[in-house]
Amino acid sequence: MDVADLGLPVDVPSTALFTDQYELTMLRAALKAGTAERRSVFEVFTRRLPDGRRYGVVAGTGRVLDAVENFRFDADVIGFLRERQIVDEETLDWLAGYRFSGDIWGYPEGEVYFPGSPIMRVEGSFAECVLLETVILSILNHDSAIAAAASRMASAAGGRPLIEMGARRTHELAAVAAARAAYVGGFTTTSDLAAGFRYGIPTVGTSAHAFTLLHDHERDAFQAQVDSLGRGTTLLVDTYDVAEAVRTAVEVAGPELGAVRIDSGDLLLVAHRVRQQLDELGATDTRIIVTSDLDEYAIASLAAAPVDAYGVGTQLVTGSGHPTASMVYKLVARAETADPKAPLVPVAKKSSGGKTSVGGRKWAARRVDEDGIAQTEVVGTGIVPGELADRQLLVELVKGGEVVAREPLDVVRERHAAARGNLPLSATQLSRGEPVIPTEYVQGRSGS
Numbered sequence: 001m002d003v004a005d006l007g008l009p010v011d012v013p014s015t016a017l018f019t020d021q022y023e024l025t026m027l028r029a030a031l032k033a034g035t036a037e038r039r040s041v042f043e044v045f046t047r048r049l050p051d052g053r054r055y056g057v058v059a060g061t062g063r064v065l066d067a068v069e070n071f072r073f074d075a076d077v078i079g080f081l082r083e084r085q086i087v088d089e090e091t092l093d094w095l096a097g098y099r100f101s102g103d104i105w106g107y108p109e110g111e112v113y114f115p116g117s118p119i120m121r122v123e124g125s126f127a128e129c130v131l132l133e134t135v136i137l138s139i140l141n142h143d144s145a146i147a148a149a150a151s152r153m154a155s156a157a158g159g160r161p162l163i164e165m166g167a168r169r170t171h172e173l174a175a176v177a178a179a180r181a182a183y184v185g186g187f188t189t190t191s192d193l194a195a196g197f198r199y200g201i202p203t204v205g206t207s208a209h210a211f212t213l214l215h216d217h218e219r220d221a222f223q224a225q226v227d228s229l230g231r232g233t234t235l236l237v238d239t240y241d242v243a244e245a246v247r248t249a250v251e252v253a254g255p256e257l258g259a260v261r262i263d264s265g266d267l268l269l270v271a272h273r274v275r276q277q278l279d280e281l282g283a284t285d286t287r288i289i290v291t292s293d294l295d296e297y298a299i300a301s302l303a304a305a306p307v308d309a310y311g312v313g314t315q316l317v318t319g320s321g322h323p324t325a326s327m328v329y330k331l332v333a334r335a336e337t338a339d340p341k342a343p344l345v346p347v348a349k350k351s352s353g354g355k356t357s358v359g360g361r362k363w364a365a366r367r368v369d370e371d372g373i374a375q376t377e378v379v380g381t382g383i384v385p386g387e388l389a390d391r392q393l394l395v396e397l398v399k400g401g402e403v404v405a406r407e408p409l410d411v412v413r414e415r416h417a418a419a420r421g422n423l424p425l426s427a428t429q430l431s432r433g434e435p436v437i438p439t440e441y442v443q444g445r446s447g448s
Contacts, residue, residue, distance in 0.1 A: 015067040016077050016098070018135040021086060027127050028091040036127035037338040041361045044106075044120040044140060044329050046113075050148075050322035052432035055423060057151050057416060058119055059181040060143030061109035065403045067135045068100050100128050104398035107364070108405075110184055110416035111393065112423065114377045116439040118362040119327065121394065126334065133329040141327050142174065143181040145319035149296070150185025151420060152320065153312060155428040156300040157186075161309040163204055164190040165291065166317030178317040184412050187312075199409055209263075212239040222252040232258035234289060237274070238265065246274055250281045259287035259308070267292065268305050275306035295320050296430055333361045346381070358441060365391040366437075374423050380442030 030036035049056055073081075073095040081087055081095070102124020113119050120136065122129045153162060164182040167175035172194075179187075179195030189204045190196060196203035207225055215221040222235055231253045237245035237260045249257055260278070262270050267290045278286050287308035295315035302310075315321075330349065335342035346359030360381035365388035367376040378388060397405045420427065427436040 014072050014074055014077060015070045015135050016073045016095075016131075017080075018067070018138060019131060020134045023131050023133055024081070024087050024091065024095075026130055027094070028087045030126055030130075031091060031094060034338070037125045039335040039340060039342065039344065040124065040126040040129050040331055041333040041344060042122045042129050042133070042329055043118045043332050043362060044122075044136060044327050045116055045118055045357075046325055046327045047355070047357075048115050048326070049435055050145075050319075050326070053148060053152075053322070054427045054429065054433055054436040055148075055151075055420075056113045056117075056325060057144055057147040057185055058107045058109055058111045058113055058140075059147035059184045060139040060177070061106060061120075061397065062406065062409070062412070063139045063143065063177065063180070064120070064136055065397060065406060067139060068104070068132065068398065069403060071098065071100060071132065071135065073098050094127070098128070098131070099401060100124065100132065100398070101401035102128055102398070103396070103400065105394040106397050107393050108395050108412075108415060109407075110412040110414075110419060112416075112419045114435045114437060114439050116358070116379050116441070117377055118364050118379060118394065120397075121361070122329075123361075126331075130331075137327055137329050139177075141324045143177055143184075144325040144327070145323055146178045146181035146317065147185040147416070148325070149316055149320035149322070150182040150187050151416065152296040152428075152430065153294075153299055153310075153316065154186025155420070156296045156303070156430065157310055158303060160307065161189070162187040163289070163309060163311040164192070164195075164313075164316060165311045166313040167192040169314040170317040175317065180409065182316055183409060184416055186413070186417065187316075191311075201409070206234045206261075207236055209236060209239050212236065218245055219248050219252060222249055226253045231256040234259040234261050234287075236261045236263065238263050238270075242270060242274065243277060246277050247281065250278070250283045250286070255282045255285070257283050257286045259289050261289045261291060261311075263291045265292075267298075267307075268302055271302070271305040271307050300430055328357075330357050332357070332359050360443075364393040365389075366393060367391065367440075368422070372422055374437050376437055377439045378442060379439060382443075385442070 078092055078096055104122050106120035107113055164179050164187045166178055175192055176195045179190040179192045180199050183201050189202045191205045193203055195201050212218055212221040225233055235249045271288055274288055289309045290307050291311035294310055294312045299310055331347055333344040333346050335344055348357045348359030362379055362381055363384050365378045366374050367378055369375050424436050
């Protein structure tokens, strides 16, 4: 069963209003001016990475493809726009028949990116491309921020499993997207059942402190959980006294106890004490899971602790201090007439304050050393140099309005692990620093 086709409650029937009003008013004016059908190229990129980050992670591409397919102005949406008098009848008639018919290229989901990387390229008429700006940026900015945080946490965890537990710390729909992005970035499971149902991500979960507090004695709570879920369950041991709880947990479940979870206190110290106690009680295979406001720095500080898995919530779903990737969607080339064969000319905003952009329809490639380790992100216009022809990064995602590049989430996750593994070792450092590889611009004639 492909749950992506079920129209689940975590989806919406139309993404057409996930937009800013000025996109519709630009459309109205362009239709009136006769420029709406000019062939245009928009690109998604970021001018800089969040402070201190060494690389970015492309996430949300699959959700963008869904959003483009569902970008439809149905009768209810048209009625809303008419009632509010946001656009005129001519524009409403045009919107009623809207179907994106252009092409979209982009970095494959899970790939890493750097300042200036053309993460996504949207081509078609100005009218059909301009409407997609907000929904594309909304998805990519959110998901890429979460995936980048997840990737840093996965590096810090050093192969230990990571559990996404942030649903209660963000919007209910954002929680599902965050779980997906976290899985792309290297998390292994989620507590969010909607994410498991929608995307097939493995789900986990046992009990909270409320379950222990419900019972007259901690032993009763542990016994009830083991009776229900089996000896391999995870028992939460920090409701009262940790040492006493660990002793009781092993007495109830025996040495076959699956795991204990610690959710408070000095995790480094407590984990060592609990490991020693478990071993002394004969529960040498019982794992230790820690939670409690973890981020990549806290995870790294526990590298020497006898911890088997980490559960992360708030810091993950808020991007660990950087809840957006600061991506922008800019027109970089357009034709001078509505003739579909008219050549493209580069265009770019010129301003001070660091908001300049580079005009022209771009390609991107990554130069690597003899060991396959990334050295430079090369971004250019015109002809791709021969030595970089087989190192190009953009792939076709939508052709003539039809999605051509859907792929399983596990493939995306594996791609990210490989991409991160092909970066210089300093990419995994948590200390502040510049992007791990530089971006080099190669200027040439604009493609047509």
